[in-house]
Amino acid sequence: GQCTLVCPVGALIETPHWHDVLHTLDSRRRVSVVQVAPATRVAISEEFGLKPGTVSTGRLINALRQLGFDYVFDTNFAADLTIMEEGSELLARVEAATRLPLFTSCCPGWVNWVELNRPDLLPNLSTTKSPQQMHGAIAKRSAFAQSLGPEFAEGRAEPYVVSVMPCTAKKDEAVRPGMAGDVDHVLTTRELARMIRSRGIAFGALSEDGQFDSPLGESTGAAQIFGASGGVMEAMVRTASHLKGTEDAPSLEWEVLRGVREGIKTATIPGIGTVAVCNGIAAAQRMLEEEEWRDDFVAIEVMACVGGCLGGGGEPKSMDPDILQKRAEAIYSIDAQAPRRRSYENEDVQALYASELAAPNSPAAEELLHTHYAARHSERSILMRFLDSVDRRDG
Ligand code: SF4
Numbered sequence: 001g002q003c004t005l006v007c008p009v010g011a012l013i014e015t016p017h018w019h020d021v022l023h024t025l026d027s028r029r030r031v032s033v034v035q036v037a038p039a040t041r042v043a044i045s046e047e048f049g050l051k052p053g054t055v056s057t058g059r060l061i062n063a064l065r066q067l068g069f070d071y072v073f074d075t076n077f078a079a080d081l082t083i084m085e086e087g088s089e090l091l092a093r094v095e096a097a098t099r100l101p102l103f104t105s106c107c108p109g110w111v112n113w114v115e116l117n118r119p120d121l122l123p124n125l126s127t128t129k130s131p132q133q134m135h136g137a138i139a140k141r142s143a144f145a146q147s148l149g150p151e152f153a154e155g156r157a158e159p160y161v162v163s164v165m166p167c168t169a170k171k172d173e174a175v176r177p178g179m180a181g182d183v184d185h186v187l188t189t190r191e192l193a194r195m196i197r198s199r200g201i202a203f204g205a206l207s208e209d210g211q212f213d214s215p216l217g218e219s220t221g222a223a224q225i226f227g228a229s230g231g232v233m234e235a236m237v238r239t240a241s242h243l244k245g246t247e248d249a250p251s252l253e254w255e256v257l258r259g260v261r262e263g264i265k266t267a268t269i270p271g272i273g274t275v276a277v278c279n280g281i282a283a284a285q286r287m288l289e290e291e292e293w294r295d296d297f298v299a300i301e302v303m304a305c306v307g308g309c310l311g312g313g314g315e316p317k318s319m320d321p322d323i324l325q326k327r328a329e330a331i332y333s334i335d336a337q338a339p340r341r342r343s344y345e346n347e348d349v350q351a352l353y354a355s356e357l358a359a360p361n362s363p364a365a366e367e368l369l370h371t372h373y374a375a376r377h378s379e380r381s382i383l384m385r386f387l388d389s390v391d392r393r394d395g
Contacts, residue, residue, distance in 0.1 A: 015171065016191055016194075017171075017185045017186065017187060017191065018187055018191040018192070018194055018195040018198075020185060021162055021185050021187060021195065022067070022195060022198070022199075024160055024184075024185075025067060025068035025069065026068065028068075030158065030159060030160040031070050031071070031159050031160070032068065032069050032070045032071070032159065032160045032162070033069070033070065033071045033073060033139050033159050033160065033161045033162070034064050034069040034071070034072055034073065034161075034162045034163070034164065035073045035074065035075045035078070035132070035135045035136075035139075035161070035162075035163045035164070035216075036060060036061075036064070036072070036073075036074060036075060036163075036164045037075045037131075037132070037163070037164060037165045037166055037167075037227065037309065038075065038076055038079070038223065038224050038225075038226055038227035038309070038331060038334075039165075039166035039189070039227035039308075039309040039310040039312060039315065039327070039331070040060070040164050040165065040166055040189045040192070040315075041055060041056055041057040041060050042054070042055055042056070042227075042310065042327050042330045042331060043166060043189050043310065043315045043316050043327060044056055044060055044189055044192065044193060044203075044316075046316045046318060047189070047190070047193035047203075047316050048193070048196075048203040048204045049204060050204055052318065052320055052323055052326045052327070053326035053327060053329060053330040054330070055330050055333075055334060056203075056208070057208070057210070057334075058206075058207065058208035058209050058210040058211070059203060059204075059206040059207070059208055059210065060210065061210025061211065061212060062206045062207060062209070062210040063196050063201050063203055063206060065210070066199070066201050067195060067196070067199060067201075069162070071213045071216075072210075072212055072213055072217075073135065073139070073212055073213055073216040073217050074212045074216075074217050074218075074219050074223075075131045075132060075135055075163065075165075076131070076219030076220075076223035076224060076226070077135065077216050077217060077218055077219050077223070077346070077348055077349070078131035078132070078134040078135035078138065078216075079131040079219065079222075079223035079224075079226045079235070079343075080219055080220055080222065080223045080343035080346040080349045081131070081134050081138075081343075081346075081349050081352070081369065082106060082128055082129070082130065082131050082134055082226075082369075083222060083223070083232075083235050083236055083238075083239050083343035084239065084343055084344060084349060084353075084360045085128040085129075085360050085361060085365060085369050085370070086102075086104070086126050086128040086236055087236045087239040087240040087243060087343075087360075088240075088243065088359075088360035088361045089102065089126055089127065089128055089360075089361060090102050090126075090236065090240055090272075090298070090299055091240055091243055091244060091272075092361065093298075094272065094273065094298055099123050099124055100124070100298055100299075101124060101276075101293065101294070101297040101298050101299050101300050102124060102125075102126050102298065102299045102300070103121065103124045103125050103126065103299075103300050103301075103302060104126055104232050104233070104236075104299075104300070104301045104302060104303075105125045105126040105127070105128060105129075105130065105373075106128075106130040106131060106226070106232060107130075107169075107302060107303045107304050107305075107309075108130065108167070108169040108170060108172060108173035108176075109167075109169040109281065109303075109304030109305070110281065110284070110302040110303065110304050111125065111173075111373065112169065112172070112376075113281060113284075113304065114373070115373055115374065115375060115376040116376050116377075118288065119374075119375030119376075119377070121288075122373045122374075122375065125373055127370040127371060127372065128369065128370060129179065129369050129370060129371050130170075130173060131223075131226065132163050132165060132170055132173065132174070132183060132186070133173065133174070133179050133182055133183065133371070134368075134369050135161075135163070135183075135216070136161050136163070136174070136179075136182030136183035137179075137182045137368050137369065138216065138352070138368070139159055139161050139182075139216065140158065140159060140161060140181075140182055141182070141368065142352070142356060142368065143355070143356055144215070144351075144352050144355060144356050145159075145216070147215065160184050161182065161183050161184050162183070162184060162185045162186075162187060163183050163185075163186050163187070164186075164187050164188075164189065164192050165186055165187070165188060165189070165309075165312070165314060166188065166189050166227070166309045166310065166312035166313075166314050166315045167188065167305075167309060167312040167313060167314050168188060168312075168313040168314050169304070169313070170186045170314075171186040173186075174186050176371070177374075178371055178372060179371055188313075188314025188315075189314050189315050189316060190314055190315070190316060191314075193316070214348065215348040215351065215352075216348065217348070218346055218347060218348040218349075219346060220338055220340040220341055220342060220343055220345055220346050221334065221335030221336070221337075221338030221340065221341035221342075222234070222235035222238050222239065222335070222341055222342055222343045223235065223343060223346075224331055224334045224335045224338065225331055225332060225335050226308075226309070227308060227309045227310045227327075227331050228258070228260070228307070228308045228309075228310055228327075228328045228331050228332065229258075229259070229260055229265075229277060229279040229280075229301075229303055229306070229307055229308035229311075229328075230254070230257035230258050230259065230265055230277040230279070230301065230308070231258075231308060231331070232301050232303075233254075233257050233267075233275055233276075233277050233299065233301040234253075234254045234257050234258070235343060236299065237251070237254060237257075237267070237269050237272070237275065238251075238252060238341070238342045238343070239342055239343045239344050240269075240272055241269065241270070241271065241272065242342060242344055243344070244271045244272060245271070246269075246270045246271030246272070251269075251270070252341060252342075254267050257275075257277050258328070258332070259279075259328075260279070260306065260307040260308075260310075260311070260324040260325055260328050261279075262279060263278070263279055263280065263282070263283035263286065264276060264277065264278055264279070264283050264286070264287060265277040265279065266297070272298060272299075273297070273298035273299075274296060274297050274298065275297060275298060275299045275300070275301075276293070276296070276297045276299075276300045276301070277300070277301045278300060278301065278302045278303070279303065279306055279307070279308070280303070280304065280305060280306035280307075281302070281304045282306075284300075284302045287300075306324070307324035307327070307328065308328075310324060310327040310328060310331065311324050311327075353365075357369075
């Protein structure tokens, strides 16, 4: 039936798509691709009674293959790509002293909020697409994807791209002007759990040995931490410091940017400037009430959900008061154990630049990996008029 769980930024109702996805997979008419977000591989464990904080990446991959996906990829590949583009964008803006501070743009809840409420901030939003949209664009429209397998090269049919996200707002992002069509369907973590159950797959009994397909499957620890508040900024700092030549070993882990409880976190990055993290839309609103943010920071991460995506509206509901903390610890432990922990070290990303995109922010990269925003005052006024009329009816 219709699900009415509401996105935390109040913009959207969750529309389930898992029946459509199963239908398309069963028809086997198109080569199918699925990408999985970092927050999902931890939270899905809870749906199947595993201990909160259990990392289920391999089980999840095996379940997706059993559901019939031809290729199972990691959204994290594109998170590394996002960092290459966004980190370079930040350094270019710092150098030119323009459109600062840069606001992150990978959270569609935040982007929607800016378009509706503060269009004066649109020039400050990073033009870099979110990992979900980058992954879709690469899978559908790059020559690189054609090296994946014979089905891609033969163009049997345009690949069918599904993403699994912790987020209801990602469904809306997938149909934004200028990006629509790159991702065909977005499933929340909860919807995927329903799909797995509907096929009678015993998730908890699956083996943890599943592996992502390559070359759109490799990722670093930096991409993994995207799922936690402060993670996008920490990942960007790691690569921007490298590009700037100020990288050193102690600056790999930015503890002060971590944590699911504080509203606003800041850190001063050698050679770059002071950066801030707003943990939840309310924290961002608080920051914007004063004018200091304009001069104090060079970059600001905003994630609409408290805790970041691991607290997203598409994640399993939990009664555990420490659930965000547990999920965050699981995510940082994946990063700590990753053989590569900085986005520029991702060899698939390096190969993509070498073969097709030349360099971050090049014309080819701009075409495939960047987007634009627009004020949506009119939608806001339509919404307000509607709410007014509802008020009057009820009164
Ligand atoms: Fe979606 Fe993550 Fe933004 Fe929440 S923080 S709205 S889950 S992208």
